[in-house]
Structures are given as structure tokens and as C-alpha cells.
Amino acid sequence: MTEQKKRRPYSSTLRQEQAQATRQKIATAARELMISKGYADTTMAEVAREAGVAVQTLYTSSPGGKPALAKLVYDITLAGDAQPLPQSDRPEVQAIIDEPDPARKLALYAAMATAILRRVKPVHRVLRAAAAASPTDAGLQDLLADIERERLTGSRGPAEHLHGLGALRPDLPPARAAEQIYVLTSTENFEKLTEVCGWSEAEYEEWLASILAAALLGPLHPEQAGEQ
Template identity: 65%
Template sequence: MEGTHKRRYNSELRREHAEATRLRIAEAARALMIERGFADTTMSGVAAAAGVAVQTLYATCPGGKPALVKLVYDVTLAGDGRQVPQSERPAVRAIVEEPDPARKLAMYAAMAVAILGRIGPVHRVLRAAAAAGGAGAGDLLADTERQRRTGSHQLTGHLAEVGALRPGLTADRAADEAYALTSIEVYERLVDVCEWSVEEYQDWLARTLAGALLAP
């Protein structure tokens, strides 16, 4: 029993160390990308900024720079270095467990706004890199959009299961509407261009999602 406990303890320490390293690398890379742009952010520069060996960087991101950029995006999206699927995170579980459909969507809007606030600067760097032909940037953006659509389908599939969608609205069409309303482009236009506060945007998003998706 003592040996099993020690192995479990050592395994937990290794996991925590790996998560801390992932987070440190992602934060260093994100800061350099925002400061210098995609093209001028190098693997050696990130390793130096993160305080890790270049070999450690490549071990964490075995695909090179495209894998590094994906790590930056994933960690920024999640808000931490833990390798836990979005569907298993507390904020998502709380939405699933909430019995009131309108409250579900208010919680979903709050989660979306938090993510959009974190991911915005990285997304702008990736859009500029994709436009300039940066290796992997366009593919990563396309992959993140597929993931967003999957998340929207999970939300509306759940709403359909509990009988909350408005009559005549399919889960697929509802997912399309949620996907569009929570896009970074809508967020940027209302918050950055129209100068809405984040709180105003979140309130609008919650009300608009509820009005579009839920039964009266």
C-alpha cells in the first residue's frame, strides 16, 4: 500500500509539473506573439522567455511552431494548463446541471464572454498570420471554428433533450445560431467598434440566445 501511495504521489507531482511547464510556455509564447507577431516569434525565443530548455519546448510541442501556437490557443481558451476537455470543466458541468433553460443560457453567455475576452488578442494575431500565409495559422483557425461548432451542438443538443428549444427549431439550426452569436467577430464589433461594455455585451448575448433558442 505504501508503494502504491508513493507511486500515486509521484505521478501527481509529475502531472502538476507538466501542467506548470505547459502554462509557463504558453504564457511566454502568447506574450511574444502579441508583442512581436506570429512570424517573429521563434521557438528559441519562447524557450528563453519561458525559462526552459529548447529540448523541453519541443518535447511539450512536438510538432514545432504549429503545435506551440495550438498550445497557446488551447491554454488561453481554457484559462489554465490542465489537459481537461472543455466538456468536463466545472463551468460546463454547471450549465448542464442548471434546471432553468434561460439561466443555462445566461451561464453559457458568461462563459463565452470570459473566453472571448481571453482569446481575442491571440485570435487577432492568428488572423493576421493566416492572411500573411503563416505556417499552420489558417489550419488552426479552421480547427478552432470546428471546435466552436461542436460546442454549440453540444449546448443545443442538451437543450433539445430537456425540451427547452422553441417549437420548430431543430438542434442543428439552433447550434448554427448559437455559433454565430458567440463569434469573436460579433464580440469585437459590439465591444471594440460600438464601444459596448463587456457587461452590456454579456447581457445582450444572454437575452438574444434565450429569445432565439428557447420556447416562449
């Protein structure tokens, strides 16, 4: 019995690692197919074949059919891996929390946001195009709505963090600050500036950091004081 108890944590960890690896394979295969063929022309059977898993495994990993599979692709692309680790617990976010200077916090946030946007841009574009072509596809429309709701919810974290430090402008409620962060970090803005306007990603990151600081921070912070 003692020997069995010793083995259980190892077995549990191994199962978790295997599940993560399977989710990663599925997401990678689905992402490549959806980007190359489009959302509508990508079938669950094709994804299963490319990932080297049974179709039933695909439905187990993403219950809800193809919209759920697309959400799995988006979530893993956003995070950068299949680890079941909340975004708030990741090292990049911890570095932002640990940074004492509010302007520098926003510079680190802009760097993180730029890296995320680089990853999710092709996936988000495919899903937007599919939704525009199939306005009656409720699952796809709900997926995009869920993504936007989650983005807005995620924007409340940095807004509340700055508010807790007393770093927000005195006239700016945290909810309104979150809405500004949500809009400024949209995939569409990233696409327009880097593709239509021809900005480099470094230029976008610098712009995002500066406009977030100008929009959110109180006038006593060095970033804004130096501009006066």
C-alpha cells in the same frame, strides 16, 4: 514492494503537476511574445528562453512546431489554465447543466462565453492577422480551421442539452441551434460590439443572453412569454 506501490500515485501526480506547470509557462511566454511581436516574428528559441525551458522541451510539449505551439497557447488561454480537464467537466459548465431554467442557463452560458472571449480575443486576432499575411502557410491556415471546427463542435453541447430538455423551439433542429450559437459567440462579433460599437462587456453579455434566448427557446418559456 508495498512501499513502492504507495509512492507511485504520488510520483504520478507530481509528474502531472510538473507537466502542467511547464505547459503553463510555455503558453504564457508564447502568448506574451506573439501578442507583442506578432506570430511570424516569434521564434521557438525565444519562447523557450522566456519560459526557462530547453527548446526540445518546447517541441515535446507542442509537437508540430510553431502552429502547434500557437494552438497550445489558444487552448490554455481558452480554458484559463493548463489543467487536462475537458471544458464540459469545468465548474462553469456544470453550473449551466444544474440550472433548471432554460433562460437562466443561457444567461450563465453568455457569462461564460464573455469571459472566454475576453481571454482569447488578443490571441485570435494575432493568429488571424498572421494567416491573412501568410495565406500559403498551411500549418497556420489549418490551425485556424481547426479552431473553428472545434468551436462549432463545442456549440453542439448546449444545443443538445436544450434539445434534451425540450427547451428548443419546436422548429429548430439541434444542429441548426448549434450553428447559431457558434456564430453568435464568435470572436469577431465580440470585437465589433465592444471595440467598434463601444459596448461594455456587461452590455455584450446581456445582449448575448437575450439574443440566444430569443433565437433558441420555445415560446412557452418565461423569457419569451414576457415579451409577448
